[in-house]
Amino acid sequence: MALKDEKHIQAYSQNFGTMTPGSFQKWLRTCVIFQFIRFLVINIKMLIVVGKSH
């Protein structure tokens, strides 16, 4: 069975060449524990970029 978001894709239309997230990937986006870890990682990466920019 197609996932909800996959139903937006139409054969040979403008969105036929892209990718859509699966249910696990979407769950991860709002999983507080996983996102807390990503929060730390993204902050560190952003701080490095900020540091390289000054």
Added chain:
Amino acid sequence: MAKLVVLGGGVSGHTTATFAAKWLGSEHEVIVVTPNSKWNWIPSNIWVGVGQMKKEEVTFDLAPVYKKAGITFVQAKATEIHPEGSETVEKAFVTVESTAPDSAGEVTIIEYDYLVNATGPKLNFGATEGLGIGSELGEHTVSVCTADHAVHANDKLSEAIEKMRAGTRQRILIGTGHGTCTCQGAAFEYIFNVEHELNKAGVRDMADIKWISNESFLGDFGMGGLHMKSMGFAVSSKIFAESLFTERGVPWIVGAHVNKVESGKVHYELLDGEMGEEEFDFAMLIPPFTGVDLKAIAKDGSDISDTMFAPNKFMKVDAVYGKTDYNDWKASDWPSTYQSSAYDNIFAPGIAFAPPHPISKPMKSPNGTVITPAPPRTGMPAGIIGKAVAHSVCDLITKGKDAPLHKISMADMGAACVASTGKGIFNGTAAAMTVYPVIPDFEKYPGTGRDTEYTFGEIGLAGHWIKHILHHMFIYKAKLKPGWTLIPE
């Protein structure tokens, strides 16, 4: 005592003025001339535009902050720069016209030793027929470029939501209102916040949402797109953006120059020369930017604006201008000191400097219409450049005119961008992206032009939390509260 005059109190001007005032102390005078009485954290206007924040949460009065910092605040708009003085005034000066309620329209002059032109953009709604007149927003569409525009946008969006609740289907069009617009990121964030609000209101299935932009491909963002590390791949922002639009059921029109707006309809031209129309019930279209209406006058009274400003009215600085062929462009074309090419005591940080050329590959339709995004210079780059200029001016004042200038090019600078979807702490998500460097350097990073270790993007709550933190952190910093200098730009 030296006198530094800063024109503009946005991200760049505010950063320059506040750091300069701190570093120079009371021995020297810092004056800020800005037509607005309030400072606006523009990225959060998106949340105002969907009713998730009040205008008061994204703005604050500048006067008390500048009083605390020892900065002289002049609520006025600069109309002329006289870099050589005049026949009656020995020193260089700017002519300003008051916008304060008690003295509106009064014209005075302010002399300076150093001038920082951080006037930002003029919102050029008038460039597109029907989008507005001059810098005034028209009646057919809305904008989120200012806090007041965002309040108006939310009012119109609320009306559309009420109509959907009453059973009337609504067509929503969001994007750019001209072929040379920049700030696609703001429209990108707004469209997903609107989509989120419609879901929350339970009327998403009553709305047809569509994106229209001047990008030649979705995810260009005025930066020629970017490749970001994701799942072990260097993924194009085209895939990233198309995925987001597909996931939310939002079709797109790209490579579009909106050439006319009328009630409920836009007319556009595509890169392939095809003409089209799109009907709407609610439309948010970002206008193109130009420099503000600021003239430069020589000592003898002659107009030397052409010497100081590019045709788009942005100030010419230490960039390499005149390269029209994309294949000739180099990262080193971009300025690093932001010193005026005509006068050593004038600088132009932030949006006010004239970029040497776009970042995205320039394109024209077969009819000769330019459909190329202008390069973004807002947010983090504007703040970093503003601080570098403050460093340079302070050194010139305290160490002498031979002091070396501080250098920071957008080709050596990264930028962080967080595009929210919703505002809730646990039900919102955001696309968090960093790009390094902003200007692709294909000699240093062959292929993608950027360091994919530090150019990344992902979607989730984490980015959303960062968006909230950035909102509070930068307003805290701009208010000069304790420890403000420790917060990076």
